[in-house]
Amino acid sequence: MIDGLVRILLFQGIGEVVAHFLVPLVPGPVIGLVLLLAFLAWRGKVPEGVELVSSAFMRYLGVLFVPAAVGVVMYWPHLQRQALAIAVALVVSVLATIAVSALVAKLLARGKSDAA
Amino acid sequence: MRPDLPNIHEIWVYLSGSPLLALILTLAAYQVGVMIYERTQLNPLANPVLIAVTLIALSITALDMPYATYFEGAQFVHFLLGTATVSLAVPIYQALPSLRGRVLPLVAALIGGGVTSIVSAVAIARFFGADESIVGAMVVKSITAPIGMGVAERIGASPTLTAVFAVTTGILGAALARFVLDALRCREWWQRGFAIGIASHGIGTSRAFSVNPEAGTYAGLAMGLHGVLGAVAIPWAVALLR
Numbered sequence: 001m002i003d004g005l006v007r008i009l010l011f012q013g014i015g016e017v018v019a020h021f022l023v024p025l026v027p028g029p030v031i032g033l034v035l036l037l038a039f040l041a042w043r044g045k046v047p048e049g050v051e052l053v054s055s056a057f058m059r060y061l062g063v064l065f066v067p068a069a070v071g072v073v074m075y076w077p078h079l080q081r082q083a084l085a086i087a088v089a090l091v092v093s094v095l096a097t098i099a100v101s102a103l104v105a106k107l108l109a110r111g112k113s114d115a116a
Numbered sequence: 117m118r119p120d121l122p123n124i125h126e127i128w129v130y131l132s133g134s135p136l137l138a139l140i141l142t143l144a145a146y147q148v149g150v151m152i153y154e155r156t157q158l159n160p161l162a163n164p165v166l167i168a169v170t171l172i173a174l175s176i177t178a179l180d181m182p183y184a185t186y187f188e189g190a191q192f193v194h195f196l197l198g199t200a201t202v203s204l205a206v207p208i209y210q211a212l213p214s215l216r217g218r219v220l221p222l223v224a225a226l227i228g229g230g231v232t233s234i235v236s237a238v239a240i241a242r243f244f245g246a247d248e249s250i251v252g253a254m255v256v257k258s259i260t261a262p263i264g265m266g267v268a269e270r271i272g273a274s275p276t277l278t279a280v281f282a283v284t285t286g287i288l289g290a291a292l293a294r295f296v297l298d299a300l301r302c303r304e305w306w307q308r309g310f311a312i313g314i315a316s317h318g319i320g321t322s323r324a325f326s327v328n329p330e331a332g333t334y335a336g337l338a339m340g341l342h343g344v345l346g347a348v349a350i351p352w353a354v355a356l357l358r
Contacts (some may be wrong), residue, residue: 027266029201035256036205042303062322063146067190068279085244093237097315101229108221
């Protein structure tokens with residue numbers, strides 16, 4: 001497990017360095033992600049340790065968002081004043097996004113299987 | 117005579133100065149959230165993140181602890197967001213072989229969903245008269261928080277507000293996706309997962325993994341791709357429109 005964590009942290013580090021010095025428009029972890037993906041494609045398989053760490057992260061992804069989200073307490077008065085706009089925008093936007101994504105995927109996938 | 121025991125107040129001052137308290141609070145609140153989520157048979161409305169954030173916000177308000185102090189301890193959890201983003205490469209890589217014949221629907225869904233999420237949120241927020249700090253944070257709310265916060269800084273929006281909106285979006289998406297997808301008769305797990313991943317990133321992906329592994333993998337794929345696309349396209353589009 002540690003070897004997997006070391007590998008992933010290494011890619012995160014390389015990503016941060018590349019982002020800082022070469023591509024300031026893209027956040028470091030994204031570059032790390034792309035580099036790790038290239039590494040996996042080159043290796044042809046996922047090393048056991050990397051797989052273990054990644055599946056643990058995916059399962060407990062939720063908890064990692066908690067500290068940033070508690071920041072809501074700082075903006076509470078500001079958010080309260082505009083609660084209606086925010087609530088409607090967030091709810092409608094997420095429903096529309098799910099609906100559009102699902103419909104596009106479904107329609108194009110069906111078009112394909114009908115043609116085949 | 118008893119030796120001088122420290123009184124409750126001294127213990128409290130010591131504890132609240134240490135990062136341990138915020139760390140325990142964060143993980144314990146999440147654990148409570150997970151217990152409730154499991155007790156309610158994975159009811160999407162009993163989202164563990166929502167429960168944890170509510171509990172912590174109430175606790176630190178009651179304890180009169182400033183958010184900055186809380187974050188000092190909780191940053192160890194927060195830091196791992198970047199690491200988790202990198203490890204998204206694994207579900208993306210694992211989904212690659214099953215992508216045959218699905219590339220076109222997925223890419224189209226990603227672009228359609230990504231554009232919808234930005235345009236609808238910004239238009240509605242503007243329509244209801246939200247100020248520019250809110251509108252700016254709305255632009256990046258659908259991409260996963262670690263990437264979104266980085267992008268927010270680059271386009272001059274508040275990273276904290278972005279994180280708050282991103283997490284709220286994630287919770288809403290995780291809670292409501294089932295109803296939308298059922299209403300649209302979308303039954304394929306890969307399509308359901310992908311739609312959830314585009315709209316509600318990490319929290320939606322967490323939820324998708326707890327319901328079905330294929331949906332989880334595709335949600336992770338969607339969240340990763342949306343993050344990468346957003347990180348590249350959003351600052352560029354914003355620069356173009358200004």
